[in-house]
Amino acid sequence: MAVRIISDILIAIGAIFALAGTIGILKMPDTYSRMQASTCVATLGVLGVTLGALLYAVFVMGSAAIAIKVAVIGLLILVTNPIGSHMLAKGAYKAGIRPEKKMDVDDLGRDFDE
Amino acid sequence: MTDLLIFAIAFAVLAAITLIRLAIGPNAADRMVAGDAADTLICCAMVLFSLFSGRGIYLDIAIVAALFGLIDTMLVGRYLEKEGGKGHGSADHQ
Amino acid sequence: MPKTKFPAVISTFLLCFAFWLLLTWSFALQELIAGAAVSLAVALFSARFFIHEKAFWFFNPAKLFSGLFYWLCIFPVELIKANLDMAGRCFGGCKKVNPGIVKVPVELKSEYGQAALANSITLTPGTITMETTEEDGQTYYYIHWIDVTAPSGKEAGDAIKGTLEKGLRRVWQ
Numbered sequence: 001m002a003v004r005i006i007s008d009i010l011i012a013i014g015a016i017f018a019l020a021g022t023i024g025i026l027k028m029p030d031t032y033s034r035m036q037a038s039t040c041v042a043t044l045g046v047l048g049v050t051l052g053a054l055l056y057a058v059f060v061m062g063s064a065a066i067a068i069k070v071a072v073i074g075l076l077i078l079v080t081n082p083i084g085s086h087m088l089a090k091g092a093y094k095a096g097i098r099p100e101k102k103m104d105v106d107d108l109g110r111d112f113d114e
Numbered sequence: 115m116t117d118l119l120i121f122a123i124a125f126a127v128l129a130a131i132t133l134i135r136l137a138i139g140p141n142a143a144d145r146m147v148a149g150d151a152a153d154t155l156i157c158c159a160m161v162l163f164s165l166f167s168g169r170g171i172y173l174d175i176a177i178v179a180a181l182f183g184l185i186d187t188m189l190v191g192r193y194l195e196k197e198g199g200k201g202h203g204s205a206d207h208q
Numbered sequence: 209m210p211k212t213k214f215p216a217v218i219s220t221f222l223l224c225f226a227f228w229l230l231l232t233w234s235f236a237l238q239e240l241i242a243g244a245a246v247s248l249a250v251a252l253f254s255a256r257f258f259i260h261e262k263a264f265w266f267f268n269p270a271k272l273f274s275g276l277f278y279w280l281c282i283f284p285v286e287l288i289k290a291n292l293d294m295a296g297r298c299f300g301g302c303k304k305v306n307p308g309i310v311k312v313p314v315e316l317k318s319e320y321g322q323a324a325l326a327n328s329i330t331l332t333p334g335t336i337t338m339e340t341t342e343e344d345g346q347t348y349y350y351i352h353w354i355d356v357t358a359p360s361g362k363e364a365g366d367a368i369k370g371t372l373e374k375g376l377r378r379v380w381q
Contacts, residue, residue: 011121011162015128018155020295022128025135025151027302031143032336034135036354037298038151039333044291049125049158053165056118061168065233069173070161072230076180077154082330084150084187089336089352091194092143105308107360108339108350177231 003059007052014048021045030099035089042081050074118166125159146190153183212252216259220251260319274378282375287332294333297354308356309338312365314347315373321380322347328372335368 017040024037050070057067093108103109132155135148157176164172224247232239297304316322326337329351339350351368358364 008117011118014158015121015124017291017295018125018128018158020298021151022131022155024294024298024302025132025148027298029302029305030307031141031147032352033302033305033307033354034144034147035336036334036352037294038147039331039336040291040294040298041151042154043287043331043333046154046158049161053161056165061165063170066164066170066173068230068233069170069177073157073161073173073176073180076177077157077183078331080180080184081154082327084184084191086326086330086337087188087191087195088143088146088150089191089338091191092141093338095143095194097141097143099307103308104306105310105356105360107311108309111311111341111350112339 007055010048010052014045018045046077122159122162129155150187212256216255217251220255278375290332310360310364318380
């Protein structure tokens with residue numbers, strides 16, 4: 001019973017951070033800030049859900065195959081998210097997408113755009 | 115047992131809310147960010163629903179969904195990097 | 209195109225085979241043989257893109273232990289701090305942002321170390337590595353930062369990646 005309460009708390013923490021990321025994606029002012037907010041979903045949101053599900057699968061269901069697969073999913077998202085995020089940010093900047101309100105410090109534009 | 119189902123539905127609702135940004139986002143990068151986040155949230159919902167129903171088949175689907183989330187984000191990023199600057203203007207990738 | 213090296217093939221094969229075992233989670237002989245064949249084909253094809261430096265670097269126990277210490281103790285603390293900060297910004301109405309792109313110098317020399325540092329920075333909410341460049345043997349990262357509080361150069365570098373880089377320097381060089 002205690003294990004189920006702990007796993008519920010972990011999943012609820014993940015849900016709270018996922019909610020924060022969703023609000024950020026909806027309300028942030030420019031493209032790059034939205035990317036920053038979406039990282040929140042993919043880190044602590046996924047980590048909370050994975051840890052909670054892992055506890056549940058090991059101690060309540062007692063199934064090794066499900067636990068291994070849950071761990072693989074969490075690890076896969078955590079390892080691959082920065083690659084996609086970095087490539088999307090770089091591609092968006094090269095495509096000429098700029099925030100409406102001009103950034104105070106913009107070294108990349110200074111060094112490459114002329 | 116039902117708490118897992120409630121959390122799974124909550125994650126699915128969050129993914130549906132993210133789709134609003136996919137509909138209104140002013141440019142391609144915004145849409146891709148929203149799609150990537152929706153993919154991650156759907157993966158979480160699938161993990162929770164698989165624990166609720168006790169069947170492992172949803173986990174295989176979640177693994178494939180996570181892999182495709184990486185691949186399509188990389189594809190759109192690479193496309194924007196190579197082609198986005200040529201010709202068609204800055205903010206109107208409709 | 210770089211040449212395929214034998215130790216790199218062995219390392220990639222071990223990684224692919226471990227991933228196969230995790231996914232199938234069965235130890236029947238047929239599945240093991242099929243997994244070994246597929247892993248060998250993948251390793252022969254992709255080892256030349258995957259491993260550029262010493263192949264068995266990470267099997268050294270001291271390096272492995274400091275790597276585990278980094279990924280299990282140092283990095284999660286930074287991750288949770290940055291996540292709390294970002295969640296506070298999001299729940300507070302998304303008004304307290306001051307985005308900008310800063311250029312920071314990196315002291316790590318190894319390719320793996322630089323890749324791990326860039327991925328750690330990107331995985332932390334609030335900072336995204338956008339581009340790397342090299343000038344006079346010194347590597348620089350261009351980092352999009354959601355709340356610019358320090359000027360470009362060493363001060364911004366200390367604020368963004370001070371602890372991360374100190375932990376990673378024990379693993380790679």
